[in-house]
Amino acid sequence: MTRALVVRLDSLGDVVVCGPAVRAVAASAGSVTVLAGPRGAEAARLLPGVDEVLVFDAPWITADAAPVDPAAVDRLVDELRGRFDTALVLTSFHQSALPTALLLRLAGVPRTAAVSTDHPGSLLDVRLPEPPDDPEPVRMLAVAAGAGFALPSGDDGALRLVEDLPAVGDLPAHPVVVHPGADAAARAYPRWAEVVELLADEGVDVVVTGGPDERALTAAVAGGRALDLGGRLTVAELAAVLRAADVLAVGNTGPAHLASAVGTPVVSLFSPVVPLVRWAPHTPHRVVLGDQSAACAGSRARTCPVPGHPCLAGVEPAAVAAAVQQLVGVAA
Incomplete structure (x- = not known):
């Protein structure tokens, strides 16, 4: 079965809107790992279909990013090496998927798909055009579909979280x-x-x-x-x-x-x-x-x-x- 990696490296809301795309990947993959930034990792763990979450603070995504840390990049490449058959790099319209794609190529991921208006050289196996100007969850789902992943029958593509959320006490009844x-x-x-x-x-x-x-x-x-x-x-x-x-x-x-x-x-x-x-x-x-x-x-x-x-x-x-x-x- 396919071992899939879904990458979304920015913040909480950016990860949540990728939920339908993650479910599409999970519908046909044997396992789904999400590579998230530190501000989005907790949200990634709440998405249905996610088996594992890895965390990397990408200096080409994070606002006010620290300088590139070669050791951190090397650790990420080592962590990814040999683990995945396919990767889907999800980005907003103003972000480039190519720095991430380069690291995935260094890690030996054999198939990577992403939207790229810039020439990707040999970094992408599936280069997708910019989707129409739609709501971000629809846009992310279009990228997944372009890479060959479809929602299962009966899934309406709405945003969802796992059902099992922690209890929070002392709340009003209907706040x-x-x-x-x-x-x-x-x-x-x-x-x-x-x-x-x-x-x-x-x-x-x-x-x-x-x-x-x-x-x-x-x-x-x-x-x-x-x-x-x-x-x-x-x-x-x-x-x-x-x-x-x-x-x-x-x-x-x-x-x-x-x-x-x-x-x-x-x-x-x-x-x-x-x-x-x-x-x-x-x-x-x-x-x-x-x-x-x-x-x-x-x-x-x-x-x-x-x-x-x-x-x-x-x-x-x-x-x-x-x-x-x-x-x-x-x-x-």
């Missing part, structure tokens, strides 16, 4: 989760504390979540009106909290995709620095807020290039609270 942090400042909504106050005034039980480096942010947003879980959850526990929630309110960041994968409706405060068509939460149960025609659209900026951050700052907290109430119960 609304607010996740105020974002991977980049340009994607951050500045008025989350006002949203929490409005929801609390309406009798909504609010839970605020965030990573270990976001404790000050989550404390300020919770403000004594919400349960603050900032810095207290693993990715698997965050997924469990989101699965228990009625709605997630969030910026354009990884937990939006995590919520989609557990069936929770999403209010997305979406900065247009990346395309909405590709990166909106992949669920029919969503409300998207934010000016998609703002001057920053398509810039991929990490810090807002427009004074005042108008694409998101102009969204009134009352509109966010109303969107949350609109989605309560729709996925029940």
Whole structure:
């Protein structure tokens, strides 16, 4: 049976949107290993069809990457050597698969498939054209299909996580989760504390979540009106909290995709620095807020290039609270 390697080297949400493609590979492969970056590895372990997760911090993918470490590259090549029959390198439209393909070739992987607009030389066995401008999960699935991997009959291609998630105690029965942090400042909504106050005034039980480096942010947003879980959850526990929630309110960041994968409706405060068509939460149960025609659209900026951050700052907290109430119960 085929021993397959699926590579996605960036962050949590980037890995989650590869779930349908991973399931397509798993449908015909004997085993599936995911090679992920350190920010995406925990999410990779939650994808159905994954047997093993390897971790590598790729300097051609990671933002603010450290210099190339030859010893780390050598260790990765040694770890991969002789273990896989085929590899699928999954990338977003602005990333190159070729540095990864070079390492896979050095490791002796006999068949590697990826999208490449640049000439790959002998690095790729299956060179795929850029897929249409579709939602990222659809794009990843198109790459898998081009490499010969199809979803099994009955799989609708939705985002999914494994069913077995850890229990998280002391949660309200039907909370609304607010996740105020974002991977980049340009994607951050500045008025989350006002949203929490409005929801609390309406009798909504609010839970605020965030990573270990976001404790000050989550404390300020919770403000004594919400349960603050900032810095207290693993990715698997965050997924469990989101699965228990009625709605997630969030910026354009990884937990939006995590919520989609557990069936929770999403209010997305979406900065247009990346395309909405590709990166909106992949669920029919969503409300998207934010000016998609703002001057920053398509810039991929990490810090807002427009004074005042108008694409998101102009969204009134009352509109966010109303969107949350609109989605309560729709996925029940």
